[in-house]
Amino acid sequence: MSIAIAAEEPPEPPASLYQWLTLGQAFRQMFWPFLLVMIDVELTLGDIGVDILPDFIGWLLIARAIRPMVDLVPLAPAMRSLAFLLAALSLATWIDFPGQSNSNTTVNASYLVDPAIWSWGTKTLESICLLLHALLVWMLVGLMMKIVAVDWYHLAPWRGKLNRTRTAYVVLTLAILWIPWSLLVASRETLFLVGVIALIVGLAVSVILLVQLRAIANFCENNFHANYSQIPDLQGKESSALENAMRPSQEEKRPFRFSLFTIILLMAVIGMASSQIHLIWSTQAATAKATEAEALMEFYKNELSHFDVANEKKAYVIAIPTPDGDHWEWKVHLPQGGIYVLKGVTSQVPESGYPTNTSIAHVLKSGTTTIRAVLDREKGTSGQLRVTTIWYNPFPSRGVTIVGGVQTTYDNSMVRDGTTYNLKDHEFPYLDGSGSTRTDGVDSSDQTREFEPNAPILLLRKNVYPQRTRPTASPIAGTDGIMLWIEEVSP
Incomplete structure (x- = not known):
């Protein structure tokens, strides 16, 4: 059992x-x-x-x-x-x-x-x-x-x-x-x-x-x-x-x-x-x-791709398009061995030739350099002209620095040098609608131009006249305006 x-x-x-x-x-x-x-x-x-x-x-x-x-x-x-x-x-x-x-x-x-x-x-x-x-x-x-x-x-x-x-x-x-x-x-x-x-x-x-x-x-x-x-x-x-x-809420929900x-x-x-x-x-x-800048960059790329230096002993200049009439820019190639100075005046601009007295003097590097001149009418008492040169650094360096927890990337492959010139009264004045201008030099419509390095290279000559018609006065007296050129100087 x-x-x-x-x-x-x-x-x-x-x-x-x-x-x-x-x-x-x-x-x-x-x-x-x-x-x-x-x-x-x-x-x-x-x-x-x-x-x-x-x-x-x-x-x-x-x-x-x-x-x-x-x-x-x-x-x-x-x-x-x-x-x-x-x-x-x-x-x-x-x-x-x-x-x-x-x-x-x-x-x-x-x-x-x-x-x-x-x-x-x-x-x-x-x-x-x-x-x-x-x-x-x-x-x-x-x-x-x-x-x-x-x-x-x-x-x-x-x-x-x-x-x-x-x-x-x-x-x-x-x-x-x-x-x-x-x-x-x-x-x-x-x-x-x-x-x-x-x-x-x-x-x-x-x-x-x-x-x-x-x-x-x-x-x-x-x-x-x-x-x-x-x-x-x-x-x-x-x-x-x-x-x-x-x-x-335990209550019945009400609208709104x-x-x-x-x-x-x-x-x-x-x-x-x-x-x-x-x-x-x-x-x-x-x-x-950004779209406009991309189009401008593409235009720069196409234009600057034609900047060919055929002879290292000659000087070459091409103008870069700029957004307004108070901004000028050129890409310049200068042969080695010489000493070159960017000279200029902002008053008494002759209609031909080059003045002996200059108010602008900026030393340039041999090789390829970008020259930029920007007129700012609002700064200073009568305006300012900023001249900047940019060239390639033959010994560039890149890296990152951290200061106070802030990371900064630096790249000195490009070197800049700038000088500001304060304009005096009545230098490069405004046009009130009744005046006229005449411009000469290397502009953005030109292709790369070749120059002899031992002769002055005219980048810009802008004469400003108070009347619409060009006066018949002697060009030696000069007019209002701005003039920039490159000249080789003796050591």
């Missing part, structure tokens, strides 16, 4: 006990994603910066970790929506496109796109990300405070530490956004020191938050394994007025009634839209300018 004894099955744990496991696993799954969004490592690929630890992946993982708490925590849907929104914003700022910088070239270089235009939209999105990040941390730590409130007597100090952590986190975020650090420091070294201190404090607060996140996960899982049946009041009031205002979270979300969307609209509007003019 055999007797079968039925073993009693262990009682099923109460459903409320699994809330500890759900909370513990959720917080544990948030640890590495939060570490991912707190660390930024940028890899530079040419002129583009890419974050190799993408924040949007971290926010998506955080949203996934919050999902099991949606039915337990009233604010969990709002926190999950914030995580998705942060993922979208972080994706928009994942790749950094810096502004176009000015380069040293022999043509008329200009900023094709203002760096401030490109950075304005990115900085706005980054500011919105920081605010929403701080809001999500505030709500998450508030949930942690409700969990430890299950044992007020023993865990009150822990609750106080959590409250101080989230306060420090939010205060630090607001300080980064709105404190004008540049106005609080007197030098770049001090600014660098303040930045280092802020970085250390930020890292310390972030590490404390991660440690507490792991500790709360262990606390919840240990309570599950210890069959701790008492659970926190997750449906009760929140720890701050902001969180209470963001809780979903918005929660605080909806308002914050709407403000974020409006901020994103306005930044992009501003960026689009601001770049329209820059795009047109």
Whole structure:
């Protein structure tokens, strides 16, 4: 005879006990994603910066970790929506496109796109990300405070530490956004020191938050394994007025009634839209300018490609097109062995020949040089003439310097030398509509011209007459205007 004894099955744990496991696993799954969004490592690929630890992946993982708490925590849907929104914003700022910088070239270089235009939209999105990040941390730590409130007597100090952590986190975020650090420091070294201190404090607060996140996960899982049946009041009031205002309303929703979270979300969307609209509007003019500059550069390329030096013992000149009548530019090749000077006058310009008294004298280098003369009528008392020469450096060097955390790329393959000449009264005056001009020299309609180096090379002669008709007075007296030429001088 055999007797079968039925073993009693262990009682099923109460459903409320699994809330500890759900909370513990959720917080544990948030640890590495939060570490991912707190660390930024940028890899530079040419002129583009890419974050190799993408924040949007971290926010998506955080949203996934919050999902099991949606039915337990009233604010969990709002926190999950914030995580998705942060993922979208972080994706928009994942790749950094810096502004176009000015380069040293022999043509008329200009900023094709203002760096401030490109950075304005990115900085706005980054500011919105920081605010929403701080809001999500505030709500998450508030949930942690409700969990430890299950044992007020023993865990009150822990609750106080959590409250101080989230306060420090939010205060630090607001300080980064709105404190004008540049106005609080007197030098770049001090600014660098303040930045280092802020970085250390930020890292310390972030590490404390991660440690507490792991500790709360262990606390919840240990309570599950210890069959701790008492659970926190997750449906009760929140720890701050902001969180209470963001809780979903139990009342029937009325038309045109918005929660605080909806308002914050709407403000974020409006901020994103306005930044992009501003960026689009601001770049329209820059795009047109870039198109014009590209066409001009292509024209320069075609024109300058014909600058062939057939005889190293001769001088060659070609004029480069310029945007206005107060700007002149030439590319010049001068033979080796001679000493050459760019000379000029801004008054008493003869109609022929070369004056003996000059007001402009600028020493030129042998070889290929770009000569640029720009008249600025607004500077000085009667205007200024800026003469610049640009030539190739036979021993160029390139590199990167870092000063005060700011990285600067230098390239001295091109060398510049400039001189400013202040004009006197009535030198090169305005035309009031009743006068006329006569221009001679090497202009942009000419191809490359060849000159003998031992004779003066006329670049520009512009005579200004007060009447429309050319006077019959002797050209020796000269007229108003400007004249530039190259002359070989004795050593």
